[in-house]
Amino acid sequence: MRIIVRDKDTHLNLxxxxxLVFNGLTAGLLCWGLEKHGTHVSRKQLMVFVKExxxxxxxxxxxxxxxxxxxEGEQVKITL
Amino acid sequence: METTLGKRIAAxxxxxxxxxxxxxxxxGVTPQAVSKWENDQTCPDIxxxxxxxxxxxxxxxxxxxxKAEPEAPAVRVLPAEQRxxxxxxxxxxxxxxxxxxKVRVNLPLGLVEVALDMGMDVSQFTGTDALKGIDLxxxxxxxxxxSVGNLVEVESAEGDIVRIFVE
Numbered sequence: 152m153r154i155i156v157r158d159k160d161t162h163l164n165l166x167x168x169x170x171l172v173f174n175g176l177t178a179g180l181l182c183w184g185l186e187k188h189g190t191h192v193s194r195k196q197l198m199v200f201v202k203e204x205x206x207x208x209x210x211x212x213x214x215x216x217x218x219x220x221x222x223e224g225e226q227v228k229i230t231l
Numbered sequence: 232m233e234t235t236l237g238k239r240i241a242a243x244x245x246x247x248x249x250x251x252x253x254x255x256x257x258x259g260v261t262p263q264a265v266s267k268w269e270n271d272q273t274c275p276d277i278x279x280x281x282x283x284x285x286x287x288x289x290x291x292x293x294x295x296x297x298k299a300e301p302e303a304p305a306v307r308v309l310p311a312e313q314r315x316x317x318x319x320x321x322x323x324x325x326x327x328x329x330x331x332x333k334v335r336v337n338l339p340l341g342l343v344e345v346a347l348d349m350g351m352d353v354s355q356f357t358g359t360d361a362l363k364g365i366d367l368x369x370x371x372x373x374x375x376x377x378s379v380g381n382l383v384e385v386e387s388a389e390g391d392i393v394r395i396f397v398e
Contacts, residue, residue: 190350192349192350196345196348196349197349199345199348200342200345200346200349203318203339203341203342203345204342206318206341207318207339207341207342210248210319211245211246211339212245214337214339215335215337216336216337216338217334217335217336217337218333218334218335218337219332219333219334219335220332220333220334221331221332222328222330222331222332
């Protein structure tokens with residue numbers, strides 16, 4: 152996963168290892184954190200999401216998930 | 232869209248789930264030729280362009296210029312045999328604000344389906360209240376029934392345009 156932020160002065164490129172962020176351990180931690188805030192999502196549901204994300208990423212590497220362009224030329228892009 | 236013809240061919244080929252040798256076989260050329268096109272060392276023969284564009288699912292104009300067709304695809308209902316697996320489809324949310332801000336969200340439908348099962352709604356996907364009233368569950372139902380194309384188009388009084396289409 153890659154997060155790119157561009158504006159007039161800055162150009163930030165953040166490569167994030169997808170497997171490090173979305174895995175069974177982080178799914179469990181997120182599930183525990185959400186539970187504390189009163190939102191119930193089971194770890195099993197989160198793991199389905201994680202598996203689907205990895206499956207799609209394998210089929211479509213570098214897929215652009217979100218692209219935002221401000222009227223002054225700022226740009227934010229998140230790719231898988 | 233990618234900047235060079237080679238990069239566009241590579242990206243479109245990957246989107247279609249084709250390998251270089253599969254594309255080469257369909258076009259009757261060698262895999263090395265496809266590799267050279269994708270690395271911008273050579274260009275495909277002009278007589279191959281219509282067939283290449285057809286295989287990649289774009290128009291020749293779009294393949295060469297890199298500019299997507301300006302019109303969003305019209306709504307179509309596909310017969311059961313032409314329908315793709317929901318997991319291979321994409322939900323595109325396009326927001327053009329009156330101030331000139333542009334938001335493009337390309338969500339794999341498989342992920343949307345899972346997220347909806349977890350109780351998320353569309354405003355959480357996009358971070359905008361403009362889509363609060365839109366029921367993604369109903370859109371998924373439409374897609375399951377074979378509807379694709381420009382499913383939602385909203386233009387607010389302030390001039391903001393929101394479009395949701397499925398490909």
